[in-house]
Amino acid sequence: xxxxxxxxxxxxxxxxxxxxxxxxxxxxxxxxxxxxxxxxxxxxxxxxxxxxxxxxxxxxxxxxxxxxxxxxxxxxxxxxxxxxxxxxxxxxxxxxxxxxxxxxxxxxxxxxxxxxxxxxxxxxxxxxxxxxxxxxxxxxxxxxxxxxxxxxxxxxxxxxxxxxxxxxxxxxxxxxxxxxxxxxxxxxxxxxxxxxxxxxxxxxxxxxxxxxxxxxxxxxxxxxxxxxxxxxxxxxxxxxxxxxxxxxxxxxxxxxxxxxxxxxxxxxxxxxxxxxxxxxxxxxxxxxxxxxxxxxxxxxxxxxxxxxxxxxxxxxxxxxxxxxxxxxxxxxxxxxxxxxxxxxxxxxxxxxxxxxxxxxxxxxxxxxxxxxxxxxxxxxxxxxxxxxxxxxxxxxxxxxxxxxxxxxxxxxxxxxxxxxxxxxxxxxxxxxxxxxxxxxxxxxxxxxxxxxxxxxxxxxxxxxxxxxxxxxxxxxxxxxxxxxxxxxxxxxxxxxxxxxxxxxxxxxxxxxxxxxxxxxxxxxxxxxx
Numbered sequence: 001x002x003x004x005x006x007x008x009x010x011x012x013x014x015x016x017x018x019x020x021x022x023x024x025x026x027x028x029x030x031x032x033x034x035x036x037x038x039x040x041x042x043x044x045x046x047x048x049x050x051x052x053x054x055x056x057x058x059x060x061x062x063x064x065x066x067x068x069x070x071x072x073x074x075x076x077x078x079x080x081x082x083x084x085x086x087x088x089x090x091x092x093x094x095x096x097x098x099x100x101x102x103x104x105x106x107x108x109x110x111x112x113x114x115x116x117x118x119x120x121x122x123x124x125x126x127x128x129x130x131x132x133x134x135x136x137x138x139x140x141x142x143x144x145x146x147x148x149x150x151x152x153x154x155x156x157x158x159x160x161x162x163x164x165x166x167x168x169x170x171x172x173x174x175x176x177x178x179x180x181x182x183x184x185x186x187x188x189x190x191x192x193x194x195x196x197x198x199x200x201x202x203x204x205x206x207x208x209x210x211x212x213x214x215x216x217x218x219x220x221x222x223x224x225x226x227x228x229x230x231x232x233x234x235x236x237x238x239x240x241x242x243x244x245x246x247x248x249x250x251x252x253x254x255x256x257x258x259x260x261x262x263x264x265x266x267x268x269x270x271x272x273x274x275x276x277x278x279x280x281x282x283x284x285x286x287x288x289x290x291x292x293x294x295x296x297x298x299x300x301x302x303x304x305x306x307x308x309x310x311x312x313x314x315x316x317x318x319x320x321x322x323x324x325x326x327x328x329x330x331x332x333x334x335x336x337x338x339x340x341x342x343x344x345x346x347x348x349x350x351x352x353x354x355x356x357x358x359x360x361x362x363x364x365x366x367x368x369x370x371x372x373x374x375x376x377x378x379x380x381x382x383x384x385x386x387x388x389x390x391x392x393x394x395x396x397x398x399x400x401x402x403x404x405x406x407x408x409x410x411x412x413x414x415x416x417x418x419x420x421x422x423x424x425x426x427x428x429x430x431x432x433x434x435x436x437x438x439x440x441x442x443x444x445x446x447x448x449x450x451x452x453x454x455x456x457x458x459x460x461x462x463x464x465x466x467x468x469x470x471x472x473x474x475x476x477x478x479x480x481x482x483x484x485x486x487x488x489x490x491x492x493x494x495x496x497x498x499x500x501x502x503x504x505x506x507x508x509x510x511x512x513x514x515x516x517x518x519x520x521x522x523x524x525x526x527x528x529x
Contacts, residue, residue, distance in 0.1 A: 044155055061117065066164070080110060089421065089426070092420060095262055124170060137185070139347060143344060155338075172209050179203075180206040221233045291366040343363070385492050388484060392522070449476070
């Protein structure tokens with residue numbers, strides 16, 4: 001197996017004594033390969049357009065399209081309010097375990113557009129489009145084929161339909177993928193000191209968006225050190241680890257150590273999910289298994305730096321997925337790696353004509369299958385969803401006080417109330433082993449419950465909210481009436497990821513009747529008892 005670490009991929013010379021193909025035969029072979037590339041490009045373009053249409057349709061939807069978006073909104077709100085993002089866990093707030101770059105960029109957008117899900121989703125959508133563009137341009141530059149670049153970008157876009165329509169949700173992943181692809185592109189084509197610094201900064205920015213990006217920075221730059229660009233690799237590494245080191249030191253010191261805990265310690269303390277070790281492959285192969293054959297075709301001729309980058313992306317996805325609490329979004333880096341390799345196979349004119357033709361067919365078939373198995377309406381909230389959310393927010397405003405919704409703190413913000421800690425972020429703290437963090441949350445929530453700080457607590461079902469003490473039943477009572485009982489079951493559920501919605505109301509004991517409270521929260525009455 002041979003690899004090229006130079007900026008050019010050179011075609012193999014024709015074997016000595018092998019006659020050149022005849023005009024008719026050569027024309028037919030070139031036409032077959034070109035037709036296959038065109039088919040892959042058209043299928044890819046259709047996937048990209050479909051992603052864009054869905055994203056635009058739900059860009060300004062004022063409620064969750066994915067159940068964890070609410071905590072992203074809370075973190076952006078805290079930045080705009082000058083409050084710390086990384087602080088001791090309390091009943092009011094626990095951050096997601098990610099570095100701050102996505103939230104900082106989204107806060108900058110929200111400072112112009114106003115606090116809502118719009119600026120957060122806009123950052124994600126633009127990041128996804130940038131990732132598609134960088135992927136397509138990298139493949140085009142490597143192979144000289146714009147069709148191959150479009151096919152690769154479209155193949156990756158088509159994975160939108162098997163990962164819970166994730167590219168445009170208000171989460172860190174799309175910005176992380178765009179910066180990862182930007183860093184890989186810059187590392188591949190850097191020719192001077194400025195390019196090396198840009199590569200290092202982009203790789204650092206990816207790791208400051210999602211900490212698993214550390215793997216790509218190490219592996220990609222290590223792959224360049226044996227070759228002629230050793231000096232540039234060292235410059236890039238210096239830039240990357242200077243940015244990461246200074247940022248980590250400052251954020252750790254200014255947060256009293258909580259930044260380091262949430263971003264680095266917490267995930268390492270989570271248990272591994274044994275079923276996910278094989279689940280990585282059983283999820284990867286049905287989604288991009290056909291295109292993976294094309295990726296294998298390309299692997300032998302891929303420059304070492306790109307092969308290392310693809311390996312790092314796959315490992316990042318695998319490591320994140322095998323931790324308990326992971327989701328389908330963790331497979332996105334692996335899908336990106338397959339799309340890049342498949343695109344290189346699709347446009348590689350240095351191999352036999354049939355490899356390009358076969359790769360084109362494989363990529364086209366994969367994109368079409370991913371696209372055809374999904375209906376766009378499944379991912380777009382309806383007018384009924386919007387009406388149910390507006391009715392609930394109006395009811396919360398009429399009810400007054402501080403209504404805690406641990407499953408969706410964004411609803412409290414939308415209603416003009418102080419949010420409660422998101423139950424998933426709380427779960428991350430409680431299933432780790434840092435006793436100081438666990439004690440901080442448990443003490444805070446016990447005090448909030450005992451003082452009846454919340455005018456109501458709304459959960460997604462019966463039973464104690466995650467992390468709330470058994471003493472909750474001493475100070476609050478669970479209402480038998482269900483919230484949104486008159487709304488069809490599928491309405492006002494997130495269209496991406498876990499299907500969950502407000503359902504159960506807890507009221508402070510000796511404060512009004514359950515029936516009246518639920519009626520007000522449902523928006524059926526405008527006056528609180």
